Amino acid sequence: MFTERSGIIVWVNDLKAAGKHLEKYGNVHFISKKLHYAAMYVYASRLDETVKQLQRLPFVKKVERSYRSEIKTEYNSNIPDKTRFYTL
Structure with missing residues (x-):
């Protein structure tokens, strides 16, 4: 019934571009305006290919995987x- 999801942190340069384009790669949970990152969930079965696609985007600095499930x-x-x- 529930599909396995993994959390990732996407460090960005441009918050406006992140808000528009990250939705098509997974569920955006939170975008930090102060620290310039987005926390999002993606399908665990497609985690590696999604990370590669996100790293190609021009406004993305770094993509980190969450180890919470481990x-x-x-x-x-x-x-x-x-x-x-x-x-007493």
Whole structure:
């Protein structure tokens, strides 16, 4: 039902051009006016070819891939819970 998406950060020179042209490559989530970057999501199956296409655009400085999907987000603690010793 849901397709896998990957996040990328696109560093740009021209924000107006970024706002107009980046929509056709994926979902633009956020554009920072102060730091001149756009956060967007693209299909994970077409990530490499989308990054190559984005790097060819004249207003793009650099494209960075997000590693959020590779970070472990489930944590387990082997240390016993000590909160019961500190109750009033």
